[in-house]
Amino acid sequence: MKTKKRILAIALIGLMGISTGCSQADSGQSANLSVGSTTTLPVDQYPAADIYFAADIDPMTRDRVRITVATAEEMWGPVPNLEIWVTGLDTATALTLRDEFCAIRVETKTESSDCEFKADKNVYEFSKFALESQKAAKSTEEFGPIAYFRRFSTSGGYIVLPYPNGLATQWPVPAELDQITIFHEYLHAVQGRVRNIAKPKLTKEDVSMTGWMLEAYAMLLKSEQDEPRWLSEGLAVFLSEYYVPRLRLEGKLDRASDRGKVDPKEVPLLWDFMMDKWHEIQDFKKEDPTLTLENSVDSTFARAPYIFGAWAIQYLKQEKGMDVFLNEFYPSIRELGWEEAFRKTFGRSVEQFYREFNIFLDRSHDEIINFLVAEGLKELAK
Ligand SMILES: [Zn+2]
16 A cells, blocks of 8 residues: 555656656667577467567567567457567568468458558558668657557458567667557457457448458448547557556566666556646647547547547546446447447437536646546545
8 A cells, every 4th residue: 555655646746747757868779680480488478369570570579579468468358360460670571571461361361451562652561660660769759650450351350560669678768658559459459359340241242342452341341330439549548558557567567678767667657648648638629629529530630539539538437447348338339339339338328428528628737637636546445
């Protein structure tokens, strides 16, 4: 309990505006190693997902990715038919990885536009990832490519991860960012599993399409039943920001790969993170006063649905906790559609919730701090 109080004290200090963010250490050197697929992990610590690494990723980094994925699986359960593709820094190995990826796509009838040459950018997706990761390895100004999850029209799907500069100890920013990215994308795969939307029935006309076009079309049909992006992204943001710092504290996620001066050991980053996002929402609203949770998905601010969504989750979780999303809400979508599933889970219509949430977001800075503190105290009392 003592430590918990201390954590709360540090969190409160953080909320009052004393920065606890990461410091910028010197830029890491990137080395292009070519290594075999060795590992030091015992087989029973391997995740269930199939992870494919580019040949230039060293065994230590691979193991840190595997541990992160295995921890996410422990948290939310495995996802059948999930593949994870991790590109490196070298474009030649990225292309070899792409060949392997595309062979599996043909074999399993889950073709993907990621196999196509992107004529507009004169590159393949995987080699683009390697090129952008090279830049991120050299500068704190470059964030590198953005990881993503694509589902299959049947079940499962694949995640493409850029070179994990943090976990490879090659980036001045802590490995935590890579761990949060992996948790975030993994959560999207979990959403797909619990939503459990059936493979769409295609008409004769639809089937005249072939290859990745047909697969993309089937996925598009499937996505018509999805909840809005503020909800799917908000939940992925919130849960990864919530769990990763805690799992690091518990020693379940690696901290040895961290660089820089800040030891995030006792700082619950979620508090800072949510306050930071609240400020970002205020900035967005200054530029566009009509911006709301509901229309954030169409906003010109690409980050709006993520940030509004994370706050919507923070707000909704106060009544039934955060397990309710994956345990009750998502499993009801297939049968009820997302809006009815929302009503059944949260006891009001989506429209009612939008109105209520708009009023909540108009609260003052101090009221928001008090809200977060009250929510934090509830967590500690558990
Ligand atoms: Zn996402």
